[in-house]
Amino acid sequence: MNNYIVTNLPEVAAIILFGIGFSNLLLARNLIKKIIGLNIMDTAIYLFLAAKGYVDNAVAPIVPPGAVDPDLYVNPVPSGLVLTGIVVSVSVTAVLLALTVRLYEEFNTLDIDEIVHQLRVKDKEAIR
Amino acid sequence: MYKGTRIQTLYNLLSIVFTILLIGILLYTVSELPVMGDALHPANNEVAAHYLVHGARETGALNAVTAMILDYRAFDTLGELCVLFVSACSVYILLRVDAGRKEEEVEALDRRYEPWNDAILSKAFLFLVPAVFLFGIYITLTGHLSPGGGFSGGAIIGAGLLLYLNAFGLEKTERFMNRIRYRRLNCGALGFYFLAKGYSFFVGANDIKSVISVSDQGNILSAGLIMPLNVCVAIVVSTTVYAVYLMFRKGGFNI
Known part of the structure; x- marks a missing residue:
């Protein structure tokens, strides 16, 4: 294990944010x-x-036209991704929200257990 | 119903343990990744260098991200536009209400959800909406010279359409943005994108001389196909934003 965890702080933040979202996906009833x-x-x-x-x-x-050193600019490929x-x-998100509207009309609740x-x-x- | 039972507690505990395990595994992977911000990072390889050094000459676009998404990898963007279109279609299929609802009922719903004759809102948006539209058009048209492009410009124009709809009501918005026009604009933009890029890739793959030339970098009409394609992207994004909002506005759609 290299000790790059300190130098890669934005990536660490991204992983923790991912975990927060994932636990929300598992634990939230709504x-x-x-x-x-x-x-x-x-x-x-992102x-x-x-x-x-x-x-x-x-x-x-x-x-600008004529520039030659690619190290002066950030990598454009991840931006496109x-x-x-x-x-x-x-x-x-749009499709999920539409499904949720339909489910609410059918069952009158947003609680997944209730449904x-x-x-x-x-x-x-x-x-x- | 599991609320408050032992199964619920077990499920919550297992979820937390699983999430912490996942974060741990991913953090271990991050600790093995190369140092961030290093110019010699393996992600900054010859592909990115080629886009940066030769992008302006080969595509005419100074913005390397635009050069990438609308020239080198243009079919990926066509797929994205199709995803947007298909999602708008899915929302329409899901939220379409049966013909049972009466016209008057829809009108009453309009009155409930839209501010009518709200003086402050309509006067303020009278000045705000043209500025929003102009800004969106500017960002779209100069997408190859400055930060921005079809996606951001289209999102801004879509937001301007939503502002207009909220300030002046559906009836006035329908005068310039109705279902038929939505269909024509969207299908026209997608069709033009496909034909233009299909021609460009066909010509490029077979070594035929293309009629679309790239010259005079840095001018607004310099980048060959990129500006028309940006306009197509902006049309699809803005109409999709508007259509999805229109369908969600009342939780149903029966026009």
């Missing part, structure tokens, strides 16, 4: 809070990717 947890996980990934592309003392990758991630996260309970009661009645 569906909206679960979606918020998923979004926190997404944000952690932070991780942005930290991967960072170069010390470098500026944003707006390169973050863009992709944002689009996918927005789309997934499962109501489904089980319905199943038992259907078997009888």
Whole structure:
């Protein structure tokens, strides 16, 4: 184990943020809070990717014509990946929220346990 | 119902243990990663160097991120736009309400959810909305010269549409942004993107001389296809933002 954990502080923060979002996804009963947890996980990934592309003392990758030294600019590839991630996260959030609206209209609750309970009661009645 | 039972406690405990284990494993991995911010970091390899050094000459875009997402990896961006379009379609399918709801009911809902004749809101947004639109258009059009581009510009224009909708109501917004126009704009932008980039990749792969040339770097019309593609991206993003908000606004959609 190398001791790079001190030099990679933004990545450490991203991992801890990921853990917070993941525990929120597991522990929250409310569906909206679960979606918020998923979004926190997404944000952690953006932070991780942005930290991967960072170069010390470098500026944003707006390169004037004729520039030759790539070390003066941050890496553009992770920035493009973050863009992709944002689009996918927005789309997934929209679809999840639409599903949540539908579930609330059907069961009148956002509690996942309550929804499962109501489904089980319905199943038992259907078997009888 | 598990609330307050032993299964619930066990589940919560297991979740916490699992999360802490996950964080531990990932932190161990982070401790093995190379030092952040190092110019010799393995992520800063010849690919990124090529984009930075030759990007402006090969694509005409000074912004290396724009050069990457709209030229070198343009089909990835086409996929993103399709993801946005498909998600708007899914939201529409999920939130569409049956024809049972009456027109008057919808009108009443409009009255409940939208401020009507709110003087402060409409007067303030009369000045704010054009500025928001102008800023979004500026960011979109200069996406290859400065930070920004189609995604950020489209998000700003979409936010301007939402402001307009909230200040002046659906009826006035429908005059310039209705369902038919949404469909035409979105499909037109996606189709143009696909055709333009398909042509560009076909020409590039077969060593045919392209009619789209890149010259005069640093000018607004310099970057060949990148500015039209930025406009396409902005159209798709802004209309999708607006459409998704319109469908979520009342928890249902039956226009």
